[in-house]
Amino acid sequence: MYEMDCDVLVIGGGVTGVAAATAAARNGAKTILIESKPFVGGNATTGLCLHNFITKLGRQVVFGIAQEMVDRLVMMGGAVGHIPYGTFVHSVTPVDGELFRVLSTELLDEAGVIVLLGSNVVGTESERGNIKGVKVAVKGGIRTIRAKAYIDASGDADVAVSAGANYTKGDQSTGKMQPVSMVLRSYGTNNQEIADAIAVSKPAMATRSDHPEPFPVYFNGTFSKWNDIILENNIFPNKDHKVFFNTVWPNHINVNTSAVIGVDGTDPLALSRATVELTKQMYRISQFLKDNVPGFQNAYFVPSAFAGVRETRRIEGLYEISDEDCIAGRKFEDTIGQVCFPVDIHDPDTGQAHFYEIGDDGAFDIPFRAMVPKYVDNVIVAGRCISTTSFALGATRNMAPCLVMGQSAGVAAAIAAHNNELITELDIQKLQGKLEEQGVFLGDSKKKVTNSPH
Structure with a gap:
């Protein structure tokens, strides 16, 4: 067994962790990022x-970093x-x-982040609510990594829970979680x-420098035309199954329509079984598309390499973002960024997607x-495991707010490490000032308010 030391340790190399580690390193912290997969970028790497x-x-x-990534x-x-x-949204940002x-790989390397791929958290050393080190399984054994500040961007709150944080999972009344896809x-x-065959509304259209003619880059629809075929061949369990398409290419498209219900993403056996079932689903869906849906007749198909998990643990934080916070578009004095994607709930029993608008000006704040x-x-x-209700998670779990949370967490952790202070001791106004300097807030997107809950 051997140890590594750093200022900031980031657990998880999805979109949240990439932004967090990049921001921490850019703010002068010696930063290590650990990721269980052999690559970084998380769910965004699926397209x-x-x-x-x-x-x-x-x-x-x-x-901030989110917009920088789009520009690059x-x-x-x-x-x-x-x-x-x-x-159901004003605009979309396909990648x-x-x-x-x-x-993602370039950003981390440019910032000087030390990246450990294929690494799994197996526990923490903690004392009276203070993490002393994170135990990580790597090839050759167990390594302990010690830091001045830690960022849990695991999606499942693995480190926070191991260190003693309380959490909830799933719907407050049923415990059911959204399906994996x-x-x-x-x-x-x-x-x-x-798009002509399946879109239920006008597609989002775009051009590229190498393709000046507009082409569809995002649209959604249903497979209602093919209900009989779908039910007869057990493609999906329900009629009028919803499907979402996105792309940045005129001759390549991503299809988001699969689901396995009743899966706890923190149970490795359950998630592995779901991945097997989803991979099999991918083949059935691809053959259905090729045989029946115009535009797919000459296509070939590649399933994503992993299952996407929408919902597992949510920590008990110093504040819990509530249903009403989303519905009202509430603002907070300790805001570190905003969420503007509708509350997106994929029914735990059917997999069907439902959207609920954010109130007020269409955005609510994420309180630190x-x-x-x-x-x-x-x-x-x-990331998705912050302190929210199951309903509010439907908005906060999406990737743009995860990038915002990641950058804000990275700046906060770097400040805490530099000053040798606890996260709970951070000066929020100083943090907000840094975030404003670094482009997370622009114009009036950071507001002082008087109606935020305490």
Whole structure:
């Protein structure tokens, strides 16, 4: 057994962890990031959209590293910017998954982050709510990594819970969690034909420097036309099954429609079984698309390499973001960024997606307190496992707010490490000032308010 030391340790290399580690290192902290997969970038590497930068009223509220990544991806050919859609969201931000993975790798390397891939957290050393080290399984044995400040961007609150944080899972009344899914990548497609056949509203259209004619980059629909075939062949368990498509290419499209219900993403056996079932689903869906849906007749298909988990643990934080906070579009004095994607709930029993608008101006604040667990004082939790209700999680779990939380957590952890102070001792106004300097807040997106709960 041997040890490593750093200022900030980031657990999890998904979108949240990439932003967190990049921000911490850019702010002068010696930073280590550990990730269980053999790559960084998380769910964005599947090609899912970075929902959502712009409110229903057309005001952009997500900036910072999140916007920097979009700008760089546009230059790389891996994004087309924020494209108006005008249905359940004002706009969408599709990205190429593989180029997102490349960019994430570059950002971390440029910032000087030490990245440990294929590494799994197996426990923590803690004393009276203070983490002394994180035990990580790597090839050759167990390594203990010690830091001055920790960021839990694991998605499952693995480190915070191991160190003593309380948590809840699933719906408050039933305990059920949203289904897990897998994205199907389709190549050699005619995206306009697909949109003409299946879209329920006008698609989001974009151009590229190498393709000046507008083409569909995002649309959603249902498979209602093929209900009989779907039920007869057990493609999906229900009629009128919903499907979401996105891309940045005219001849390649991502299909988001699969689901396995009743899975606890913190149970490795259950998640492994779900991955097997989803991989099998991907083949059935691909054959159905190729045989029946216009635009797919010449396509070939590649399932994503892993299952996407929407919901597991949520910590008990110093503040819990409530249903009403979303519905009212509430603002907070300790805001570190905003969420503007609707509350997105995939039914735990059917997998069907339902959207609920955010109130007021279409955005609500993420209070820093929701990222700080009770009873553990030197870790920041960022990403889908922050302190929220199950309903509010439907908005906060999306990737644009996760990038915002990651950057804010990275700046906060770097400040705490530099000053040798606990996370609970941070000067929030000083943190907000740093975030404003570094582009997380622009214009009036940071507001002092008097109606926030305490």
